[in-house]
Amino acid sequence: MAVPRPSDRDVTAVAFALAGAAFVVYPALRPYSDEVTLAGAEAMSSTAWVLAHSVGMLAFMALTVAVWSLRRTAPGLRQRPAAVAAVLTWLGVSLVLPYYGGETFALQVIAERAVTEADPGLLELAGAFRYQPVAITFFGAGLLVLAAAGVALAAALRDAGALSRAGGLMAGLGLMLYLPQFFVAPAGRIGHGVLLAAGCAVLAVVARRAGRAGTARLGSPTGRSTLVGAAQ
Numbered sequence: 001m002a003v004p005r006p007s008d009r010d011v012t013a014v015a016f017a018l019a020g021a022a023f024v025v026y027p028a029l030r031p032y033s034d035e036v037t038l039a040g041a042e043a044m045s046s047t048a049w050v051l052a053h054s055v056g057m058l059a060f061m062a063l064t065v066a067v068w069s070l071r072r073t074a075p076g077l078r079q080r081p082a083a084v085a086a087v088l089t090w091l092g093v094s095l096v097l098p099y100y101g102g103e104t105f106a107l108q109v110i111a112e113r114a115v116t117e118a119d120p121g122l123l124e125l126a127g128a129f130r131y132q133p134v135a136i137t138f139f140g141a142g143l144l145v146l147a148a149a150g151v152a153l154a155a156a157l158r159d160a161g162a163l164s165r166a167g168g169l170m171a172g173l174g175l176m177l178y179l180p181q182f183f184v185a186p187a188g189r190i191g192h193g194v195l196l197a198a199g200c201a202v203l204a205v206v207a208r209r210a211g212r213a214g215t216a217r218l219g220s221p222t223g224r225s226t227l228v229g230a231a232q
Helices: 006-029 038-044 047-070 079-116 120-130 133-156 162-176 186-219
Strands: none
Touching: 006 047, 006 186, 038 047, 038 079, 038 120, 047 079, 047 133, 047 186, 079 120, 079 133, 120 133, 133 162, 162 186
16 A cells, blocks of 8 residues: 555545534534424524534535545555445435535525514425425435445445544444434434544544654655554
C-alpha cells in the first residue's frame, strides 16, 4: 500500500469528523411534532427545521468524501470492498439528497403558509410531497444503497486492526440502520446519530494515526518504518 500523503490523511480525518458531528447534530436539533396540527406546522416552519436538515445533508456529503479518501489512508484496508463502499456511498447519497432538499425547503414553505393562514389542512401537501412516487422511490433506493455501502465498509475494515474494525462496524451498522431509524422515537433517532458519530470519530482517529505513521516512514533515514499496526 502506498504511504498516505498528508493531504490524504487530513481530508479523510476532517471529513469523517465533520460527518460524525453532523450525523448527531441533525437528529438532536431537528424539531419533532405530530406534523398534522398547527404545532407541527410551527415546528416545520422553524429555523431549527431548516438548519437541522441542512446539517443532515452536510453529513452525507462529508461521508462521501471520507469513504472515498479512506482507501488511501487506512492500513490493512481491503481494497475491493473499500472501492465498493466508496461507489455505493456516492450513489446512495446522490439518490437521497434531492429528497432531503425538498424536505428541508419545500416543507418549510408549506408549513409557513399553514401557520400564516391558521390552516393545518395545508400540511396535507407535505404528505403529498413525501409520498410522491418518484421522490419516495429515489429516497428509499438511496437508503438501501447506503445500507449496502455500510456492509461493504465494515467488510473493508475487517482486517485493518482492532480500532479500524470497531469504527467500520459502528459506521457500517449506522448506515444499515438509516432507513429503519426513521420509524423509531426521537430518542432512538438521536441514539442512531450517536452510533454513526462514534464510528466516524473512530475512523477519523484511524486516518490521523495512519498519517503520522506515514510521515514517520517518509522521514526515516532507512525508509524501513511500517504502517502495520498504525490503526491498532
